[in-house]
Amino acid sequence: MRPRQFDLIAFDWDGTLFDSTRIIVRCIQQAVTDVGGATPTDTAAAYVIGMGLMEALAHAAPDVPRERYQELGARYRHHYLSHKDDLNLFTGVLPMLADLRGRDHLLAVATGKSRRGLDEVLQTVELKSVFHGSRTADETAGKPDPKMLLELMEEFGIAPERTLMIGDTTHDLQMALNAGCASVGVTYGAHEPHGFEALQPRSVVHSVRELHDWLLAHG
Numbered sequence: 642m643r644p645r646q647f648d649l650i651a652f653d654w655d656g657t658l659f660d661s662t663r664i665i666v667r668c669i670q671q672a673v674t675d676v677g678g679a680t681p682t683d684t685a686a687a688y689v690i691g692m693g694l695m696e697a698l699a700h701a702a703p704d705v706p707r708e709r710y711q712e713l714g715a716r717y718r719h720h721y722l723s724h725k726d727d728l729n730l731f732t733g734v735l736p737m738l739a740d741l742r743g744r745d746h747l748l749a750v751a752t753g754k755s756r757r758g759l760d761e762v763l764q765t766v767e768l769k770s771v772f773h774g775s776r777t778a779d780e781t782a783g784k785p786d787p788k789m790l791l792e793l794m795e796e797f798g799i800a801p802e803r804t805l806m807i808g809d810t811t812h813d814l815q816m817a818l819n820a821g822c823a824s825v826g827v828t829y830g831a832h833e834p835h836g837f838e839a840l841q842p843r844s845v846v847h848s849v850r851e852l853h854d855w856l857l858a859h860g
Contacts (some may be wrong), residue, residue, distance in 0.1 A: 647823070647860050649799040650741060651790060652794050653808035654752035654759065655690055656830025660731045662809075663853060664724045665690055669701050670827035672717035678705040690813040690830075691753045693783030730767070731829070735848035738771050741856060750775040751806065751816070763838045773797070784812035794820070805843075805860065807852070814840035 656662045669686040672738050681701045682770070685742055688746070689697035699705075705713055741748060749772055754761055756777045762768065763775070774796055776789035806817035808832025817824035818840055826845045827836040837845050846852045 645744065645746065645860065646757060646803075647746065649747045649749060649794065649797055650802040650807065650856070650860060651749040651751045651793055651822075653691060653806075653810070653813045653830075654754055654762075657807060657813075658730060658734050658750075658807035658829055659762070660729050662687060662830055664805040665721070666715055668720035668724065669698065671720045672698065672775065673702040676702075676705055676709050676713050678702040681684050681848065685769075688810075691808065691810040693778035695755055696783055697753070708817055712854055717788060732745075733853060735767060736855040737849060737856070741793040741860070742771070742855065743761060744860075745801065746860065747773045749764045749773060749793050749797075751784075751813075752776075753778045753812075755779045757813065769853045785815035785819055787816055790816060794822075797808040808860060811836045814842055825852065825855065 652658050655665060666683055666686040670680050673681055686701055689700045692762045694699065694717065695710055695714055698717060699710060702713060718834060737746060738756060750759065754777055756779055759775060759777050763772065774793055776792055781792055782788035790804065801821035804822040806813060807827065808814060808821050808824070809827045814824045814826055814837060824840070824842045825833060826842045828834040828845060828847045834845055844855050846855055
């Protein structure tokens with residue numbers, strides 16, 4: 642077996658492992674409409690995926706006054722929870738993660754989700770004990786701040802050059818660049834890939850199968 646290039650592989654969650662982009666866009670749009678803001682376009686709502694919740698909603702709803710942000714966040718959570726059982730892992734994610742664990746990679750999640758929201762999905766039978774660690778925006782700092790990656794590297798004693806970040810947004814890839822880590826962009830999630838190359842990913846892949854193959858060959 643080829644020696645590992647990366648000891649720690651960190652994944653974004655929504656749009657990278659979890660097929661949730663369309664539902665998140667719809668929930669953002671409904672929440673903004675609920676508090677009287679102009680409904681953001683699909684592109685504008687998708688752009689903020691990966692940011693911390695309040696930062697994302699503020700960006701998506703620039704006409705909503707700051708004093709209504711708490712209500713805006715509550716309406717988003719209401720709509721999201723009503724759809725939580727609709728969310729699914731992308732096909733091929735579980736075999737990919739199993740192969741990576743079999744090669745003794747450390748696996749982590751670095752996400753804009755809340756700790757409560759991430760813990761709920763990680764307690765499912767399929768995902769329990771799959772990941773060695775995780776960081777969420779509400780317990781550290783939102784992307785593209787590198788803090789969550791820096792904390793994961795410190796937790797496991799892994800150097801930046803031995804760490805890989807995988808994500809579907811420019812926020813993910815910029816976070817990796819800010820942390821001194823390599824990255825891979827995936828195009829099947831929230832962001833169009835035209836902004837990826839400027840952020841120096843090792844690769845840009847178009848499906849979970851392609852990501853799986855790349856990691857076996859280069860990870």
